[in-house]
Amino acid sequence: MSTQEYTNVIEVENLSTWFGSCKILKEISCYFEDNSVTAIMGPSGCGKSTFLRTLNRLNDLVPSFRQKGIVRFMGENIYGQGASVYDLRKRIGMVFQKPNPFPMSIYDNIAYGPKLHGLNDKDELDKLVEGSLKKAALWDEVKDELDKPGPNLSGGQQQRLCIARALSVNPPVLLMDEPVSSLDPISASKIEELITDLKKDYTIILVTHNVQQAFRVSDQAAFLYLGELVEFDRTKRILEAPADERTEAFITGRIG
């Protein structure tokens, strides 16, 4: 991809998506600033995950998926002609709702991505594994047992391992799909802290249905309801003075 002039790392214009004949997202336009955390909120089934998966084209795996509109990543339309989906996914990392470490050692879990993209030097891999684990605040807990299988870690450690794995290919953007919803409160708060730390170097887009969490970690927030982007602004503004009654209903817990 050539480097073009751009103001925001990801810009979405009039994005609509369908699974078969079912329209999931309806004309969404928004943008994600460099080094910020954006929370995407909304009740279950409103299209949050679909939206996130549209940004790294993971929905392309579903045969019935269609989309219309423009998504610009660093100034370039990711659905445009000649755009490489593999290059895109390498530069937009993703963390899933359920921790999904590969059934291999902790080391191999993290080395998988860099090896995939042609890094085979043992010393550099070692350094990269250490660096990624440190960024994910997991290094101190696992540094003596890197050859232990990843799935043997606890749930919270597994999720941080998945974050480290996503960071291993050094993507500028990190997508997180409800990364703490399957974890206990202590692990969850560790990961929230981690998100705040990672903001310095990465642009994070976080899907959540937890309003408090969005308030704690995010700078911007988007509220999706039934596939529509109802509100998109600074998190503080949305949560303190929601402009739309549906947002207010969600924040106060009447829908969701």
Add this chain to the structure above:
Amino acid sequence: MNQEADSTSMNTMDEKPKHLMTMILEKLKRPFIEFRDADTPGRIDFFGRIGLAIPALASTLVIILILTFLWYESAPIFTSPEGGPGIIIGPTWDPNRNLYGIGVFIAGSLACAAIAIGLAVPLGIGGAIFLSEYCPNRLRVPLRMIVEMMAAIPSIVYGLWALLVIVPFIEKSFAPAVQNNILFSWMPWFQGSTNGLSVLAGGLILTIMLLPTVVAISNDALQSVPMNLREASYALGATRSETARRIVMSAALPGIGAAVVLSLGRAVGETMAVLMVTGNSLQVPYSLFDPTYVMTSIITNQLGYAFIFPLWRSALFAVGLILLIMSIFFTITAKILIRWGMKTRGYV
């Protein structure tokens, strides 16, 4: 169960050490004491447990009975001066001269099984990967049905087909083609004239018979790999084939190992089809085109004549015993490898 075992061992630590027999007796008595003290639902549960233990123990018992019986029947040949343990590597089988070397059958069986496994495992895994990773759903269902139907074809039918198709193919097309080609003709495993009945024909028909097992079981293992592992791999920028090879196959490897174990057992144990196409000639195969005699064939072919000659008969039972020991050995080795594979993947 573990807790009970722990508590008994604790008790013995506290009290004075008991005799081993008393401990075993106490263990045996415990269910009856439990039964006496239990209420009605507890008693029904007790009978249920016993009822389920019987079939579980039965299979173990059958294996032990078969081993004992085979050992009992084959003991004469192992203890007699004509035989002895050396028959296992003895190259000459001639009951008329009291020579009972069964090494030739072991070599024949291993050669056939090696060809079959060497071809069926890579082909079968390839097919399974195609079915689970690349094949559209509409095609997968009929393909799987056909593969499972292949497994249900009686082996004698495979044998008939091999006799009419594979054997002439080797004689008329394959052998001349490789032997007249300067690139291959020097290789030792392509030497000798052939009438098609050969170790290669046995190996090929075994390959075809093993394929459905390998494909079906590997495919099950591959499809049970969670979708979210594939997604994690794609999200890192992996292509479909990288994901299939490095994530899905690696995750399913213990299951694929189970497929290999099953086919190994069948490869050395298969009788009819192999008997029909290997030529049944008493020689160790040095080339793919040499005829051979496998362990199962010799038992089937000669047991009828051998029954009145105790040593001959006993030698045939010895072949059966070694066959069983071989498959047990393969199974245990493979199980250990699978166990290790599951450990390194964090499944157990």
